[in-house]
Amino acid sequence: xxxxxxxxxxxxxxxxxxxxxxxxxxxxxxxxxxxxxxxxxxxxxxxxxxxxxxxxxxxxxxxxxxx
Amino acid sequence: xxxxxxxxxxxxxxxxxxxxxxxxxxxxxxxxxxxxxxxxxxxxxxxxxxxxxxxxxxxxxxxxxxxxxxxxxxxxxxxxxxxxxxxxxxxxxxxxxxxxxxxxxxxxxxxxxxxxxxxxxxxxxxxxxxxxxxxxxxxxxxxxxxxxxxxxxxxxxxxxxxxxxxxxxxxxxxxxxxxxxxxxxxxxxxxxxxxxxxxxxxxxxxxxxxxxxxxxxxxxxxxxxxxxxxxxxxxxxxxxxxxxxxxxxxxxxxxxxxxxxxxxxxxxxxxxxxxxxxxxxxxxxxxxxxxxxxxxxxxxxxxxxxxxxxxxxxxxxxxxxxxxxxxxxxxxxxxxxxxxxxxxxxxxxxxxxxxxxxxxxxxxxxxxxxxxxxxxxxxxxxxxxxxxxxxxxxxxxxxxxxxxxxxxxxxxxxxxxxxxxxxxxxxxxxxxxxxxxxxxxxxxx
Numbered sequence: 244x245x246x247x248x249x250x251x252x253x254x255x256x257x258x259x260x261x262x263x264x265x266x267x268x269x270x271x272x273x274x275x276x277x278x279x280x281x282x283x284x285x286x287x288x289x290x291x292x293x294x295x296x297x298x299x300x301x302x303x304x305x306x307x308x309x310x
Numbered sequence: 311x312x313x314x315x316x317x318x319x320x321x322x323x324x325x326x327x328x329x330x331x332x333x334x335x336x337x338x339x340x341x342x343x344x345x346x347x348x349x350x351x352x353x354x355x356x357x358x359x360x361x362x363x364x365x366x367x368x369x370x371x372x373x374x375x376x377x378x379x380x381x382x383x384x385x386x387x388x389x390x391x392x393x394x395x396x397x398x399x400x401x402x403x404x405x406x407x408x409x410x411x412x413x414x415x416x417x418x419x420x421x422x423x424x425x426x427x428x429x430x431x432x433x434x435x436x437x438x439x440x441x442x443x444x445x446x447x448x449x450x451x452x453x454x455x456x457x458x459x460x461x462x463x464x465x466x467x468x469x470x471x472x473x474x475x476x477x478x479x480x481x482x483x484x485x486x487x488x489x490x491x492x493x494x495x496x497x498x499x500x501x502x503x504x505x506x507x508x509x510x511x512x513x514x515x516x517x518x519x520x521x522x523x524x525x526x527x528x529x530x531x532x533x534x535x536x537x538x539x540x541x542x543x544x545x546x547x548x549x550x551x552x553x554x555x556x557x558x559x560x561x562x563x564x565x566x567x568x569x570x571x572x573x574x575x576x577x578x579x580x581x582x583x584x585x586x587x588x589x590x591x592x593x594x595x596x597x598x599x600x601x602x603x604x605x606x607x608x609x610x611x612x613x614x615x616x617x618x619x620x621x622x623x624x625x626x627x628x629x630x631x632x633x634x635x636x637x638x639x640x641x642x643x644x645x646x647x648x649x650x651x652x653x654x655x656x657x658x659x660x661x662x663x664x665x666x667x668x669x670x671x672x673x674x675x676x677x678x679x680x681x682x683x684x685x686x687x688x689x690x691x692x693x694x695x696x697x698x699x700x701x702x703x704x705x706x707x708x709x710x711x712x713x714x715x716x717x718x719x720x721x722x723x724x725x726x727x728x729x730x731x732x733x734x735x736x737x738x739x740x741x742x743x744x745x746x747x748x749x750x751x752x753x754x755x
Contacts, residue, residue: 258349258350258351258352259351259356259572259573259576260351261576262575262576262590263351264355265586265590266593267474267477268586269587269590271685272469278481278482285471285474286479288471289475289496290525292334292338293335293338293500295586296331296334296335296338297503297507300331300506303325303326303328303331306325307325
């Protein structure tokens with residue numbers, strides 16, 4: 244294990260591979276969803292968030308123009 | 311949620327202050343940046359198998375990366391102070407994105423040292439609180455603590471979403487695709503998001519800090535706003551006063567105590583015969599409480615003295631360290647997750663906000679970047695010292711006791727900051743008074 248592989252994600256330390264193995268086992272056990280579906284679910288969330296923010300700003304600017 | 315003065319929209323609804331959209335955009339790029347840095351850990355075993363290298367060799371990459379990020383933060387912070395946070399975040403994100411995509415073509419540890427250890431890690435310092443904080447404090451004054459807390463909590467929660475995402479991409483495809491996806495997200499979504507939404511300061515959009523009245527029709531100028539009695543025009547001047555040393559000392563201790571636990575968490579759990587299931591659940595609890603804790607502290611910090619909260623955070627973390635010494639295995643683990651989780655990230659928004667309140671926003675990037683560097687070096691020193699102590703004493707009791715004592719010291723030092731005397735929240739002085747006294751000091755010396 245690396246001296247620079249901290250698990251607690253305080254700032255930007257890489258996650259500890261041992262702890263990640265423990266965590267991913269636990270997640271798989273609880274959710275039991277295939278990797279492909281998880282990629283879709285998490286990926287959709289990651290992409291949708293900035294898209295929603297951009298739409299909100301665009302609507303705000305359009306409203307400001309109407310004012 | 312604060313709203314904008316004079317902005318009600320055409321349906322009479324109050325408009326959300328634009329600063330919150332900036333927080334949302336910075337949240338996303340922080341997520342990508344932290345995800346790329348944190349996700350490194352999940353590929354280590356794959357690289358070991360694929361390339362036949364040792365963990366120590368790949369650890370060296372992480373070590374170089376930690377140093378590079380530590381050094382880059384004051385540099386990028388200084389640049390953000392001079393040129394605004396927006397261009398620094400954009401350039402850093404672009405470099406980080408290209409470096410991340412290039413990792414997909416790497417097939418040796420040397421390639422990782424160059425791309426991850428140097429390029430990505432150095433560039434990620436430009437997407438850290440030292441630069442994003444420079445933007446946030448220029449948009450928020452009354453709710454500065456809350457805004458910084460949301461950004462920091464976003465990075466934490468984001469990391470917890472992005473790291474599993476990368477792992478599943480690797481499982482479904484391979485590790486090279488995972489790095490390409492990360493870099494592409496930064497290039498295709500992150501950079502346009504910053505370009506479209508983020509502005510370094512509200513004046514760039516004809517707005518005013520905290521959503522106050524638009525300055526377009528006024529003669530008011532942000533550079534004429536009152537400042538605190540310790541406001542500095544040059545960052546070096548700050549080091550002639552006490553608060554920056556008090557804040558930096560606390561942040562150094564923060565680095566010692568978080569990095570040491572980060573590295574020794576798994577080893578300690580194993581030495582206490584705690585099952586991996588229990589340790590994983592406790593970690594998940596700590597992470598959840600961590601994100602909630604930082605938001606609660608952010609809310610309180612805009613109402614109470616920030617130094618009192620900062621002192622309390624260090625003291626609470628000290629108590630968490632004591633539980634590791636005095637409570638038995640599993641009970642210590644859960645107690646630490648509950649008590650320590652509340653304090654884990656809360657130091658970041660409090661330290662950044664206090665630095666801005668005392669010295670003004672003009673040099674925040676440099677000053678907070680230096681504080682972050684002390685945090686990184688404190689952490690690196692602690693990893694080595696805790697390891698030595700464990701080897702010598704055969705248990706973590708002594709290093710944890712040292713951690714508790716340093717946290718007690720950090721708590722007392724933070725509480726001794728004279729916020730009501732030095733912070734712009736409590737004492738406001740016309741800027742010209744400070745500048746003229748600075749000139750007098752320079753003339754007499």
